[in-house]
Amino acid sequence: MLERLNAWLYRHYACTFLLMGAAFLVFGILSLNLIYVLKANIEVILEHGTMIIVDGAGRQFVELIAYGYLSLAFFIVFKCCESILLRRLTEHRG
Numbered sequence: 001m002l003e004r005l006n007a008w009l010y011r012h013y014a015c016t017f018l019l020m021g022a023a024f025l026v027f028g029i030l031s032l033n034l035i036y037v038l039k040a041n042i043e044v045i046l047e048h049g050t051m052i053i054v055d056g057a058g059r060q061f062v063e064l065i066a067y068g069y070l071s072l073a074f075f076i077v078f079k080c081c082e083s084i085l086l087r088r089l090t091e092h093r094g
Contacts, residue, residue, distance in 0.1 A: 009084050020081035023074045030071035038064050 009016040041064060045057050053061075 006080075006084065009081065010088060013085060013088055016081050016084050020078055020085065023077040023081065027071055027074040027078060030067060030074065034064060034067050034071060 009019070038061075041057060041061055044052055045061070048057075
């Protein structure tokens with residue numbers, strides 16, 4: 001399935017470019033938001049200790065880690081699209 005997706009993206013470079021832009025935008029938004037919320041979460045945990053972890057900060061911390069992995073997935077999509085476009089642009093046609 002990945003080979004078919006790769007071949008489709010290679011043939012439809014305009015769609016690949018749009019997907020790359022969308023993935024970059026989502027990665028950027030998730031990453032920026034993640035930094036602010038994670039910083040605030042850690043500050044609250046350090047200020048209130050274990051009591052706040054039981055009250056929901058621990059669950060929120062796990063959710064933030066999941067958002068981090070989601071952000072990483074969008075970054076990987078961006079890098080795959082970049083690789084496909086670079087390969088297409090630099091191929092020698094004879």
